[in-house]
Amino acid sequence: MKRQLILEDGTVFTGEALGDLGHKEGEIVFNTGMTGYQEILSDPSYCGQMVTMTYPLIGNYGINRDDFESIDPSVFGLIVKEMCEQPSNFRSEDTLNDFLVQKKIPAISGVDTRKLTKIIRKHGTMRAVLTEATASIEPVIPTFNQPLTDQVSRVSTKNPYVAPGRGHRIVLVDFGMKHGILRDLTKRHCHVTVVPYNYTSEQILALKPDGIMLTNGPGDPKDVPEATEMIQALISRVPIFGICLGHQLLSLACGADTEKMSFGHRGSNHPVKDLTRSKTFITSQNHGYAVRVASLKATDLSLTHVAINDDSVEGVKHNHYPAFSVQYHPESSPGPEDSSYLFDQFMTNIQQFKQQSKEAL
Numbered sequence: 001m002k003r004q005l006i007l008e009d010g011t012v013f014t015g016e017a018l019g020d021l022g023h024k025e026g027e028i029v030f031n032t033g034m035t036g037y038q039e040i041l042s043d044p045s046y047c048g049q050m051v052t053m054t055y056p057l058i059g060n061y062g063i064n065r066d067d068f069e070s071i072d073p074s075v076f077g078l079i080v081k082e083m084c085e086q087p088s089n090f091r092s093e094d095t096l097n098d099f100l101v102q103k104k105i106p107a108i109s110g111v112d113t114r115k116l117t118k119i120i121r122k123h124g125t126m127r128a129v130l131t132e133a134t135a136s137i138e139p140v141i142p143t144f145n146q147p148l149t150d151q152v153s154r155v156s157t158k159n160p161y162v163a164p165g166r167g168h169r170i171v172l173v174d175f176g177m178k179h180g181i182l183r184d185l186t187k188r189h190c191h192v193t194v195v196p197y198n199y200t201s202e203q204i205l206a207l208k209p210d211g212i213m214l215t216n217g218p219g220d221p222k223d224v225p226e227a228t229e230m231i232q233a234l235i236s237r238v239p240i241f242g243i244c245l246g247h248q249l250l251s252l253a254c255g256a257d258t259e260k261m262s263f264g265h266r267g268s269n270h271p272v273k274d275l276t277r278s279k280t281f282i283t284s285q286n287h288g289y290a291v292r293v294a295s296l297k298a299t300d301l302s303l304t305h306v307a308i309n310d311d312s313v314e315g316v317k318h319n320h321y322p323a324f325s326v327q328y329h330p331e332s333s334p335g336p337e338d339s340s341y342l343f344d345q346f347m348t349n350i351q352q353f354k355q356q357s358k359e360a361l
């Protein structure tokens with residue numbers, strides 16, 4: 001069956017319908033990772049978005065039980081040049097297309113993804129629809145609905161749950177958490193309580209956390225004002241580590257500003273300079289918003305990490321409290337694991353804060 005991808009600017013791509021056959025609208029973005037499609041499709045930060053893979057052949061190693069970043073994917077669509085129908089890998093349990101059908105994710109193959117990516121790079125991210133191809137020669141440009149603003153409430157856990165451990169007590173505020181973050185904390189023996197995004201500072205303090213983590217998540221950070229209030233109330237009291245949306249929320253809570261990028265950063269090889277260590281790391285990224293660098297001046301935040309490609313803000317730390325955050329993904333999944341030292345940094349901050357609190361008694 002033929003299907004069309006129609007962009008807001010009127011560009012139409014026709015290809016083969018794959019995955020779920022329904023009509024779907026979303027924001028179109030591209031990811032440059034050569035592998036990692038399973039993690040990308042199950043990353044809740046893509047809620048509301050359709051992702052174009054720039055690598056031309058997707059699905060080669062199938063779907064396995066280990067690489068999910070959430071149980072129920074919330075991505076709105078997948079666009080590929082070619083989809084592999086017969087995966088070959090010892091871990092593969094399913095084909096990509098069967099997975100897309102089961103999880104009701106619409107997809108299209110046969111698209112010139114290089115051309116599509118060039119359009120997105122030129123015009124910025126756009127609204128788009130995946131819809132059944134019509135016989136008409138003239139493309140019918142759809143009317144687009146208002147962009148979503150409630151993605152975080154769609155993907156955050158509705159109830160708190162615990163991953164028990166004997167180490168530090170961490171409250172992990174779930175804005176659309178990738179499982180990789182939880183894995184990195186449990187690997188370090190933490191006792192993790194995952195809580196909904198709208199938990200108040202009082203509810204969080206009642207759990208007596210040694211540290212608080214703010215996860216990644218979908219959409220505009222300004223759509224979750226309750227989180228900035230919660231962070232403001234906690235920042236002087238408990239060590240905090242934020243990732244991606246969590247980094248944007250920490251920055252907003254400290255008085256910085258965020259902006260929408262033209263086409264964002266999505267891929268597994270984005271170079272980032274750690275200004276403190278004077279070292280460059282290759283990082284995994286997925287974001288369409290960024291903290292405005294000029295807005296940091298009037299805050300108590302210092303710039304710690306910068307994107308090599310476009311000088312955008314990739315990390316900040318608080319000048320007085322043990323709070324820091326990065327725009328990229330130290331949990332990788334998919335991508336290089338070189339930045340996992342930031343989880344160790346968080347553990348050190350917690351240890352030092354505990355020591356200082358004891359000495360102050």
Ligand SMILES: NC(=O)CC[C@H](N)C(=O)O
Nearest residue numbers: 216217219244245288289
């Ligand atoms: N991965 C994320 O947390 C993404 C953060 C935010 N939704 C953005 O696109 O910038």
